Structure formats: C-alpha cells, structure tokens
Amino acid sequence: MSANRAVAYKGPGEVEVIDTDYPEFELKDGPGVNPANVGRKVPHGAILKTVSTNICGSDQHMVRGRTTAPAGLVLGHEITGEVVEVGPDVEFIKVGDIVSVPFNIACGRCRNCKEGKTGICLNVNPDRPGSAYGYVDMGGWVGGQAEYVLVPYADWNLLKFPDRDQALEKILDLTMLSDIFPTGFHGAYTAGVRPGSTVYIAGAGPVGLAAAVGAQLLGAAVVIVGDLNADRLARARSFGCETVDVSQGDPKDQIEQILGVPEVDSGVDAVGFEARGHGSDASHEAPATVLNALMDLTAAGGALGIPGLYVTGDPGGIDEAAKVGSLSLRLGLGWAKSLSFTTGQCPVMKYNRQLMMAILHDKVHIADAVGATPIGLEDAPQGYADFDQGAAKKYVLNPNGYIQTA
Incomplete structure (x- = not known):
C-alpha cells in the first residue's frame, strides 16, 4: 500500500x-x-x-x-x-x-x-x-x-x-x-446583492474578499469591506473596493463618509465567532459585535448573508454562554427592521x-x-x-x- x-x-x-x-x-x-x-x-x-x-x-x-x-x-x-x-x-x-x-x-x-x-x-x-x-x-x-x-x-x-x-x-x-469563492459568493447572494446595490462586508480575510468579488459579479454599485488588518484592507482596495478600518470606530460613521448615508442595502458577516469589538474595543474579543453591527447598519427590509463560522462548542469562549455558541444578539432590532438572515454552510454545488x-x-x-x-x-x-x-x-x-x- x-x-x-x-x-x-x-x-x-x-x-x-x-x-x-x-x-x-x-x-x-x-x-x-x-x-x-x-x-x-x-x-x-x-x-x-x-x-x-x-x-x-x-x-x-x-x-x-x-x-x-x-x-x-x-x-x-x-x-x-x-x-x-x-x-x-x-x-x-x-x-x-x-x-x-x-x-x-x-x-x-x-x-x-x-x-x-x-x-x-x-x-x-x-x-x-x-x-x-x-x-x-x-x-x-x-x-x-x-x-x-x-x-x-x-x-x-x-x-x-x-x-x-x-x-x-x-x-x-x-x-x-x-x-471560499462559492462561500463568499453565497454570502453576497443571500444578502440580496443585485445590480446597483450597496454592500458592507465585515472581514477582509479570504472569505470576505471572495464575498467582495462575488458582490462585484452580482453588479453591486459600491462594495465596502471592513477589517482591523491594514494589509488585508489594502488587498480589498486593489480590486476596487472601498474600505473601513473598524479599529477607528463604528463602521456606520465611515460608511456615511463613503455613501452619504450610514447604511447599506446588504450586509455580509465573513468574520464569525472570533469577532473583535470596534474602536477602542478592537483589542478585545466580542463575538456578537459583527452581527449586531450589521443589523444596525443594514437598511430596513435588507438582508444579511452570514458565511462566517459559528460553532456549538468553543472551549476558548469569553464566557460560559459563548462556549456553547450562545451570543447576545439584538434580534429585536433585526425583527423591527424586517431583516432577513441566511446562515450555515454554503451549498457549494449551487x-x-x-x-x-x-x-x-x-x-x-x-x-x-x-x-x-x-x-x-x-x-x-x-x-x-x-x-x-x-x-x-x-x-x-x-x-x-x-x-x-x-
């Protein structure tokens, strides 16, 4: 053998x-x-x-x-x-x-x-x-x-x-x-990106960058990518994306500087459960940060694609709830804004x-x-x-x- x-x-x-x-x-x-x-x-x-x-x-x-x-x-x-x-x-x-x-x-x-x-x-x-x-x-x-x-x-x-x-x-x-290409594309697609859309993608790792490429393929007018890592943000800009450095504060403020309004049509979470806070909290893990921020900055009636990984068991979670994948989400905000959510593994063959x-x-x-x-x-x-x-x-x-x- x-x-x-x-x-x-x-x-x-x-x-x-x-x-x-x-x-x-x-x-x-x-x-x-x-x-x-x-x-x-x-x-x-x-x-x-x-x-x-x-x-x-x-x-x-x-x-x-x-x-x-x-x-x-x-x-x-x-x-x-x-x-x-x-x-x-x-x-x-x-x-x-x-x-x-x-x-x-x-x-x-x-x-x-x-x-x-x-x-x-x-x-x-x-x-x-x-x-x-x-x-x-x-x-x-x-x-x-x-x-x-x-x-x-x-x-x-x-x-x-x-x-x-x-x-x-x-x-x-x-x-x-x-x-990563189907997964990123799935994030953009399930976030409802279409010709003329504005989209915010949280995370400039490979999946986030693939989501940005996917959003461009789907015809988005403006693709904004947020991250803490300057080199990864530079890579996003290399193929035509706008970028947000979330270590500088709430991404809504920077999005408003780009678009003139503090919201987008579609949001994509390409970070997952090891998310960090924004602004002064960027050095600390805060696993619900990205999802809550996306609900805040996505326009009413919009959608969130969530290809970022969330798990049912995390020995390194910041508290007992996080260790079993339980996060403090502002679901009431998402409900009030009639936001749609798509989570889980991307069906690659689609x-x-x-x-x-x-x-x-x-x-x-x-x-x-x-x-x-x-x-x-x-x-x-x-x-x-x-x-x-x-x-x-x-x-x-x-x-x-x-x-x-x-």
Whole structure:
C-alpha cells in the first residue's frame, strides 16, 4: 500500500505533517471519526492525488484550539485533485480527470440533496445534517491537506474541469471553487446583492474578499469591506473596493463618509465567532459585535448573508454562554427592521459550476483578489502560523508538485 503524507492538528497552536495511510474505499477508525461511520463502505468513491489544497480560516479556528477538534485530526476541506482510482459503483468520473471537490460532503440521494441543500445532507454525518472533510463534528471524513484523499459519492460530488491543460494553467483560481469563492459568493447572494446595490462586508480575510468579488459579479454599485488588518484592507482596495478600518470606530460613521448615508442595502458577516469589538474595543474579543453591527447598519427590509463560522462548542469562549455558541444578539432590532438572515454552510454545488465558467472565461481573477500563495505540504505549519498572524494571503498547499510556480 502506498504511503501518504498529511497535515494533522496536534493541539492548540500546533500542526504537524505526518505519515498516514493511503485511502481505501472504507472509512476507518481514527481521530474525529464518528463511531457509526467506522467501517462504512465507499464503493461510490474516488481516490484523488491532490493537485492543490488550501488553508482555510475555518481550519485556523480549530488550530487555535477554539473548537472541540481532537488531536490527530487530519485537516483540510478545500481540495482539488486528479482522480487516480474509482470505486466499482462510479460510472461517470474517470481516472485522469482533474476535479474540484466541494467541501460539503453530500450523498445526492436524501431529501435535502435533492432540493439543492447539499450543505445539510442527511446521510453522511450520523450526528447532525451536514458534513465536511477534516473538520470537527462532521462525521470523520479524512481531510484533504494530504497527498491523497478519498471522496465519497464521486459522480455526485466532483466537478470535472473540461480541459486538463487549461485547468492546470488556472489552478490558483480554480482551487478556490472548493470553498471560499462559492462561500463568499453565497454570502453576497443571500444578502440580496443585485445590480446597483450597496454592500458592507465585515472581514477582509479570504472569505470576505471572495464575498467582495462575488458582490462585484452580482453588479453591486459600491462594495465596502471592513477589517482591523491594514494589509488585508489594502488587498480589498486593489480590486476596487472601498474600505473601513473598524479599529477607528463604528463602521456606520465611515460608511456615511463613503455613501452619504450610514447604511447599506446588504450586509455580509465573513468574520464569525472570533469577532473583535470596534474602536477602542478592537483589542478585545466580542463575538456578537459583527452581527449586531450589521443589523444596525443594514437598511430596513435588507438582508444579511452570514458565511462566517459559528460553532456549538468553543472551549476558548469569553464566557460560559459563548462556549456553547450562545451570543447576545439584538434580534429585536433585526425583527423591527424586517431583516432577513441566511446562515450555515454554503451549498457549494449551487454555485461552483457557474463560478468555474467565470474563471475559465476570464471574467474573474479570484486568486489575485485573495492573494493565492502556493507553498509545499511540508511548509504547512509555517503557513498556519503566518496566516494566524494576519498575513494577507491565501495559502495553497502543493503536495504533489502540480503547481509549477510554487
């Protein structure tokens, strides 16, 4: 059996590149694997040789020790790969295909999948609807920050790129289709962004920047991005966004300077549960800050897209309520303003083919917008450390040498 190398969470602040098993068409016991999934046969799956796999802010939450992720969990849910083996039940995906893997694991058979709600598949995680690779409480499907990875329900889940050479040429853009580009676009779309909209996006990390690109694709008149990190704000300005430094105070005041009014049509939360306060409180964690601010600055009748991650278990929460994902929200304000909210995992398959076409036909350059930076698999620990320090980059792991610029 061939060897495999993978990035594993070892404990708060620590990741390590380890030797691990080559995938088989059966889910084995291991860190984070739901006992009910152990021994689950995967004849409908495919084994991929990883072309690219990205470090995500959601991974960073686990690595900081802000979830209940167990030590030894193999990380990585943003995966692009080449098919090297297929199970006996795979009919359409072929060996040699270059494919994007939605981070949602979906069966394609349950009621939710048939309704397009692939982020909350009912059959892949025994604990709750929804699953993902290499993530806490998501059923235990092994992560893809590795040389090889198993993908179940391959005919359903995998998005095949139409031309191998073109795909490899544009791989730094296409690698974003597994998560952050659809997720950011979903945030803008569910916030009701349309031609002529004004939109405020909280967070200039990769998902926030992807949401800004998505808002531009949807025709927004003005896209405003708020953050504490000057380098990330500069990246937002590099592709035409206005910016707000929330360390300087209430974003409403700066929005009024930009628009002439202190409100926007649409708001996007691309920060999540590790949010900090605004102004003089910017050095302190205040997990409800972004959601409350968005309710305040979004116009009556508007909508909030909330792709930022919120969890049900946070050992590092600032109080007992936060440790179980309970936040002090001004829901009365949101109700009074008739605001709409969309939360949860992005259903990647709803958007990934259309966004692929936008990339392949040069309508968008998402890699430039998010600062795609290829690094080797063995450099993953340093990549995590740099990202944690606020690097304005999206680190793309290159475990098998497909990315020639790495």
